[in-house]
Amino acid sequence: DNLIFRNFFSSTQLKYQKVYSNRNEELYRRKVFFENLKAICEHNEKFRKNLETYEKGVNVFADMDFDEFRSTHLGFNPKMVKLSKFHKFPIENLSRRQSDIPTEINWFEKGAVSRVRRQGNNYFPAIGSVESQLYRKYNVLVELSVQEIVDCSTKNGNEGCVSGVMSQSFDYMIENGIGSETNYPYTGTNETCLSTRKRILNIKGYVQLPSGDENTLLKAVAKIGPIAAAMEITNNTRQFVGKTIFYDKACHRSSDFMNHAVLIVGYGSSNGSEYWLIKNSWGDSFGDGGFAKIARNKGNHCNIATDVSFPIL
Structure with a gap:
């Protein structure tokens, strides 16, 4: 009707x-x-x-076609990824026995992950992984400035609101430190870099995990904490809502189709199906309050384990 x-x-x-x-x-x-x-x-x-295997629903993007959504929310470009000298940190000993690894973990429930924000760009997973490592090291959760990365990291190879990747964002924080969201709030547009802002911390480097290795990624999420990850988003992904596990036949095997970045904040299984728990940056109408379960151990589904990294504080 x-x-x-x-x-x-x-x-x-x-x-x-x-x-x-x-x-x-x-x-x-x-x-x-x-x-x-x-x-x-x-x-x-x-x-x-x-x-x-999953449900769709009406969310904040329901009045947008996919071309518009792609141009405003999918700015990750795999061709931009350039690993600098700073990623040469050795991977911590992740060779724990499989029996020592918990069957599920949720770092958000443990208090190590900040609230879901609606920021629509690809810088928040790098920022979110630093926030979580800060919490794990000092037991304090501080929201860090995504806007600073948008405004100030172009010399590291990012492209403001248009496009950006984790490696260049980590490089910026290594060289310049990072301020808080309170001192340098998000505007959602390209602004002039405020180089006089107060820094909270610098990071020492970052670790790039082996590409496509979901078992090593599992150990890293269990032992290290939330991990920044690139993935492919399709028209189906943006309409995903609820607690079901997202498995999309439209996802490609090629990493050339990666177009977004998320924060992996946990993993688990439901009714025999394994999943990664991700935090997104599209507000709380996406998925389950801004989080989503993505199929795990399904052939690196949507390239979720292809470009995964975490910072060293």
């Missing part, structure tokens, strides 16, 4: 505080919303028939 659809669109618009510039834009957004809603309903019908 058109009236029900229109009311649903209006309530979603209100819920996510969507403001459109004119009537034409509103009509366009409504059209996109209904197209997305149709795809979500068709997918969830397959889910109910056990033809899909």
Whole structure:
């Protein structure tokens, strides 16, 4: 029924505080919303028939088509990754017996992970991994400035709001330190670098884990803490909601399709299916309050273990 659809669109618009510039834009957004809603309903019908393993839902991105979403939220470019001399730190001894590794872990529940923010770029996993290492070392959780990385790390090879990667973000923090979110708050746009801000800490280096090795990644998450990771995001990923485990047949095997970065904050299994627990930067309407379970030990699904790293404090 058109009236029900229109009311649903209006309530979603209100819920996510969507403001459109004119009537034409509103009509366009409504059209996109209904197209997305149709795809979500068709997918969830397959889910109910056990033809899909995960659910989709209406979230803050429901009025955007995938091309627009890609241009505003997927700025990770694997061709930009350049490992500097600073990543030469030896990997800590991760050769623990498999029996010594917990079957599940959730660093957010342990207090080592900051709240979910809506920042839409690829700098937050590098920042988030530093926040978690700071917590593990000093038992204090401080939100660090993503905006500082956006504004100030271009000389390290990042491209402001357009594109950025973890290695260059770590390089910046090694050379310059990093300030707090309070002192250098997020604006979501490219600003002039405020080089006079107060620094909280410098990092010594970072460790790049073996590419595609989910077993080593598991040990690192258990022993080290949250790990920054690149992955591929598809049109299906952005519509993912709920507590089911995301396994997307549309994901490619090639790492050339990696386009986003997340923070792996844990792992576990549910009804015999193993998963990585990730924290995203798209607000709390994505996944399960901004977190999501991604299929684990399914052939490096969506390249979740291809480009994984953590900082040394």
